Amino acid sequence: MTQVNNAGNDIIRAGEELAAFITRYPRLWVITGAGVSTDSGIPDYRDANGQWKRSPPVQHGDFMASKAVRQRYWARALIGFKAMGQAPVGGAHRVLAALEAQGLVEAVVTQNVDRLHQRAGSKRVIDLHGRADTVSCMRCGYRMMRYAMHAEMAQMNPRFAALDAAHAPDGDADLETDFSTFEIYPCPRCSGILKPDVVYYGDVVPPERRLAAQAALARSKAVLAVGTSLMVYSGYRFCREAHAMGLPIASLSLGVTRADALLSHQWRAPLTPVLEHALACLRPG
Numbered sequence: 001m002t003q004v005n006n007a008g009n010d011i012i013r014a015g016e017e018l019a020a021f022i023t024r025y026p027r028l029w030v031i032t033g034a035g036v037s038t039d040s041g042i043p044d045y046r047d048a049n050g051q052w053k054r055s056p057p058v059q060h061g062d063f064m065a066s067k068a069v070r071q072r073y074w075a076r077a078l079i080g081f082k083a084m085g086q087a088p089v090g091g092a093h094r095v096l097a098a099l100e101a102q103g104l105v106e107a108v109v110t111q112n113v114d115r116l117h118q119r120a121g122s123k124r125v126i127d128l129h130g131r132a133d134t135v136s137c138m139r140c141g142y143r144m145m146r147y148a149m150h151a152e153m154a155q156m157n158p159r160f161a162a163l164d165a166a167h168a169p170d171g172d173a174d175l176e177t178d179f180s181t182f183e184i185y186p187c188p189r190c191s192g193i194l195k196p197d198v199v200y201y202g203d204v205v206p207p208e209r210r211l212a213a214q215a216a217l218a219r220s221k222a223v224l225a226v227g228t229s230l231m232v233y234s235g236y237r238f239c240r241e242a243h244a245m246g247l248p249i250a251s252l253s254l255g256v257t258r259a260d261a262l263l264s265h266q267w268r269a270p271l272t273p274v275l276e277h278a279l280a281c282l283r284p285g
């Protein structure tokens with residue numbers, strides 16, 4: 001019981017401190033990661049120490065170079081991507097959208113590709129690593145919704161479409177079988193390689209997206225990192241830039257972050273109850 005009470009007190013204290021932080025710096029540059037979506041049932045890649053829980057995701061070079069890699073990727077995605085498409089909006093998404101509606105958020109820069117911030121009502125979202133619900137042709141640029149591509153592939157591969165397996169991060173699934181007979185749906189315009197519109201490991205964030213995030217940072221008073229270990233450089237770099245600009249940086253997450261040495265505030269606590277308590281503290285009356 002004591003532990004439960006202590007945990008409750010920690011959440012209340014963290015929520016009050018976070019509310020004070022937002023009141024002091026009422027124009028936040030928010031960066032989010034996998035932790036904001038775990039309540040929505042989307043699995044996380046890393047543990048509380050920032051280490052991989054499982055084998056790292058597919059690399060861009062391998063995806064483009066190897067048909068076998070693409071067959072394995074799409075066969076597994078046929079199962080795993082359903083979870084991402086059906087994931088409900090979580091409490092952290094809702095609170096961040098509410099803070100934005102109160103004019104307290106300059107931008108939500110997310111490293112997630114699940115579009116849950118947009119579904120929660122956030123408008124000022126920068127999808128740093130892209131979005132998983134669309135695909136583009138790597139040769140001609142043709143773009144289509146991913147569910148339509150999956151529907152085609154399910155028809156082309158009835159045996160695979162009938163399989164099931166545990167869901168894994170990024171719309172992947174823990175399926176191991178012979179993938180060599182899997183038929184991949186090609187670009188309907190030029191038969192090129194279709195790829196999800198996500199920044200893979202080994203990819204770079206498109207410059208216009210990075211510049212938009214930097215411009216928003218220049219208009220902000222503080223950084224709030226939520227549910228991210230900041231292990232990936234494309235997110236961590238902004239904390240370094242913010243630190244160099246003299247902006248305070250706060251982190252709310254369950255585990256350590258790569259930016260711990262740069263933080264002015266750090267709460268290691270469950271995200272949703274802390275955010276909800278902070279929001280309640282901020283509400284007038």
Ligand SMILES: [Zn+2]
Pocket residue numbers: 137138139140141142187188189190191192
């Ligand atoms: Zn094409």
